[in-house]
Amino acid sequence: MSGLLSNYRLLAIIIWLFAVALSLAWNSVDNIRERNNTAKETARAFFEQIMASRRWNFYHGGVYVYTTDKSPPNEYLPKDMRVIFDENGRMLSLINPSYMTRQIEAISQEKRQVRVHITSLTPLRPGNKPYMWEIAWLKSFTHGNTEQSGFAEENGEKIFRYMAPLVASSSCNPCHAPSKQSEGNIRGAISISLPISFHKSLWPLLLSHFFVAVTGIYGILFFGGRLALSRKKILTTNRQLAQEIEERKQTENKLITIQKNLGRIVDNRTAELHKTNEALDKRIKEQQRIESSLVSITHEFIQLFDSAPDGMHVIDKNFQIIKVNRAYRKLAGMTTEEILGKKCHEIFSGKLCHTEQCPLTRILGGAKRVEIESIQTRRDGKTIPCLITATPFRDPDGKITGIIEVTRDISNWKEIEQSLSTTAEHLRVRNVELEDFTHVISHDLQEPLMLIKAFSERIRTKCADALPEKGISYLQRIESSTNRMQQLIDGLLLYSRVSSKANPFESVGLKTVIQSVIDDLAVKIENCQADISVDEQLPIIEADPLQMRQLFQNLISNSLKYHHPDRKPKITVSLIPLSEKNGTQGSICLSVEDNGIGFENKYRKVMFDIFQRLHTEKGARGTGIGLSICKKIIKRHQGTISAEGKPGIGATFTITLPLQQKKQRKQKKS
Secondary structure, three states: HHHHHHHHHHHHHHHHHHHHHHHHHHHHHHHHHHHHHHHHHHHHHHHHHHHHHHHHHHHHOOOEEEOOOOOOOOOOOOHHHEEOOOOOOOOEEEEEEHHHHHHHHHHHHHHOOOEEEEOOHHHHHHHHHOOOOHHHHHHOOOOOOHHHHHHEEEEOOEEEEEEEEEOOOOOHHHHHHHHHOOOEEEEEEEEEOOOEEEEEEEOHHHHHHHHHHHHHHHHHHHHHHHHHHHHHHHHHHHHHHHHHHHHHHHHHHHHHHHHHHHHHHHHHHHHHHHHHHHHHHHHHHHHHHHHHHHHHHHHHHHHHHHOOOOOEEEEEOOOOOEEEEEEHHHHHHHOOOOOOOHHHHHHEEEOOOOOOOOOOHHHHHHHHHHOEEEEEEEOOHHHHHHEEEEEEEEEOOOEEEEEEEEEEEHHHHHHHHHHHHHHHHHHHOOOOOOOHHHHHHHHHHHHHHHHHHHHHHHHHHOOOOOOOHHHHHHHHHHHHHHHHHHHHHHHHHHHHHHOOOOOOOOEEHHHHHHHHHHHHHHHHHHHOEEEEOOOOOOEEEEEEEHHHHHHHHHHHHHHHHHHOOOOOOOOEEEEEOOOOOOOOOOEEEEEEOOOOOOOOOOHHHHOOOOOOOOOOOOOOOOOOOOOHHHHHHHOOOOOOOEEEEEOOEEEEEEEEEEEOOHHHHHHOOO
């Protein structure tokens, strides 16, 4: 057995060493992959920087600079675009995107760091002729590749090469018209050579795996020794068990002796039974007391049964009424003697009588509970709308003997339903009127507004020279008022569509929604140099995705609009823990906090009303509708929104939203 354990330990050591060797190989490969990814991302970032400078050049229509030895006129441009002269007669040459790239290439070669080369299989200038290693990559771009990269040796130095294509577009035609390149074709490419030294010592990895291997071998040897020790203990235990078996045999002999004394034990047991009988007598007396209490409880139950506000009666299997309460007698307009013994359909008749839907028939068929709404007709012809609930009535053995039926007069409910139906119709008409009003805003009001803007623009373009300064000022006021009117109309449309044009609820990731809002506001954020941080733990909720987007866009736009002029805006969207004791189970709480100009807390209730504006100074203009839209969206989602501010310090908007909407919870329960 010990030899077998030794073989197992040897096998475990071999498996362990193989696993350590596999881990070492995997980590070595991962280091190489990390080196390649680092080099590629560096080259790609440098390429994107070059493309950003080219786009900047294109958006400005090229840049004219004074000609020098390093910036001679670009002979590959059309003559009418090549040079211009300033008022002193000095020559300026047009620097187009391609020329700017070549200058970046020249500067990088002077520094002898990153080498940039703009090239093509059909270059316009000899300097753009591809290197030997560039030709194969240029050809691969024509087959759909988007980039190429790899390490190489050059002049005894290890470098990383990267190349990405330049796609022809309509913006290239002014400078490259002779090439007749179709839009979307590969015009050429830009290659980047980076001298990257990425040397990561293997010694830490080797030492760590060696330590793990030694530790594992020690553990295998240690636990193998423990197993051998355990084996010895098991053998010792077996010997102890054999000894216990012998002791049990001796015990059996003693039991035989005890059986001989059984007569004496029976006598003792008889005495104990006598005592037990005395105890049973006491229990019988206690049972009698309990029965007396049950009788009292029965009387109390009868009183409660008779004082119930709803009509209650017991019907046996033959449809005969055997018990009624005061409320049922009043509902039927009859006395107890007139009701008892009669068939239930003789007291009240309805459309379910003598059908398979009869409550008694359904209970006898196995139903546990029957609840129906029916119009019951009394013997005197009076009809009463009732809610009927039937449950089995059982004897003491649990056998069903009939049903107990509760009849509730719901005449008042029906009147309330009729009132609610009338109110709903009134609301429907009001909604139609609201939709008509929205149609007027979106069409009839915008049409004259567009005419005002159009004729104001004509006055400015055709009559600006003839207008006096005061007339131009009046025109600016007209245009400003027109723009504000357009903003008010757009805001009212958004406000009205929160309910009328709402989308159904679905699963919405708040982190994704807020990130898309930040992407949409990227230009404004960059202009303000704002710092926006979003909690990574934002959950997924049931909501209207477009309205959630509108909500956070309004709040973040407000924070950017009302930022403090003396500091960069800082906006934080975070998740606030909620305590279940506050009745907020199944909800989340978010805060949108900024360091802007803030506001007085006395305005925090009215600021969500429509057309309420706290800041009217120039540069912070608004319609006063944005926060009212936020409030309406939150109300539709069965949540809450509040705000707190400190003048000159900032503002915080707090939002609570349910994880799931109540209607959907009810559907799941049903």
